[in-house]
Amino acid sequence: MGKSKVTITRLEPIQAGSLLFVRVHTDEGITGLGEMHPASMASGGRYTGTGFLQFIEEYLVGKDPTEIERHWQHMFRRSLFRGGADAMAAISAADMALWDITGKLADLPVYKLLGGPVREKVKLFATPTAYDDWTPEGLGESAVQLVEQGFKVLRIYPLGPRESFADMGFRQVTRTSEKYVSALRKAVGDDIDIAIDVICLLSPAEAIETGRLLEPYGLIFFEDPIEPDNIEALGHVASKLPMPVSSGERLCTIHQFRELLNHNAAAFLRPDLGLAGGITNVRKIAALAEASYVSLIPHNPLSWVTAAASLHLCAAVQNIAMLEHHQQGQVMDSSMDDLFQGIPALEDGYLIVPDRSGLGIELNDEALRHFPPSAGQRPGIVGQDGGLRDY
Secondary structure, three states: OOOOOOOEEEEEEEEEOOEEEEEEEEOOOOOEEEEEOOOOHHHOHHHHHHHHHHHHHHHHOOOOOOOHHHHHHHHHHOOOOOOOHHHHHHHHHHHHHHHHHHHHHHOOEHHHHOOOOOOOEEEEEEOOOOOOOOOHHHHHHHHHHHHHOOOOEEEEOOOOOHHHHHHOOHHHHHHHHHHHHHHHHHHHOOOOEEEEEOOOOOOHHHHHHHHHHHHHHOOOEEEOOOOOOOHHHHHHHHHHOOOOEEEOOOOOOHHHHHHHHHOOOOOEEOOEOOOOOHHHHHHHHHHHHHHOOOEEOOEOOOOHHHHHHHHHHHHHOOOEOOEEOHHHOOOOOHHHHHHEEOOOOEEOOEEEOOOOOEOOOEEOHHHHOOOOOOOOOOOOEEOOOOOEEEO
């Protein structure tokens, strides 16, 4: 392709609700769009991440946007103390935008720049959340609606509302999980794959006992059974569980994912393209995982921008099991669809890989004014004794 004559002029941070985007501008008027995970949002992530964008902008302005690998290495290594959620989130957003620009300049969809497609559509898993009472019955009804829409894999939060977890004892944790999983399996039958996510809340002992009780229900994966910081402990838990473990949504660097693989701590890796270095870095993580016979289920709880970037990666990478469907999460729902132009087609539980140049997704600037910035604070889980369980 050679050196392009286009240069980067500025990085524009954009916030809509709690979503954080970056638009990379060039002197030819071609722009690229990326999205960053709010990262440490609960303690000011929306400020630190956008501040790191300014640090990145110092380097990128005046550069050829198509030299993506070179720029990734500089963005990562220019910071002497590397990694960290907010810094990697900013790098991730800029990386998506550079791939978007490069695809537009080549008049090709990004997946073709990554080597071409290995699949034409990507299976999704959905999370039943269309119920307010947190009862097993409400969960079952919500799950049936998703199955009727064509989803064949469902993942649930089996501990009930986060606030109720603060004072749960060992027995209540395990039995509550069994109650919700039992209701889900009864509602959807034996041919739908089901999974659980306890959002890193359990101790190793609680996680192992919960897995033991849930063995009869045939889970496809148990997501983030414990906190991800001690990967050796996670590997121990994974070795004791009767179902596969998925983990990685809170990890940022390829080195952290290497440790997951080295400790056999996950059968499915969950890198977030808005946190783990964008398309460039997650493609490398996928290659590491492929050598270990491990598949990826990219974390995708943000907007259609991260969904589009994830879709292009999934189209071009062999060891993809499925992709998370962000609209069945807590961050975004279909009411925000007006923010986007070029939303990928959703058919029978699959996203169809688009053929538009670049990422194929754009922001509707007119709609942005209807979604003013919001803090998106996540309250802590505090017990009756005043002790903090988690955020």
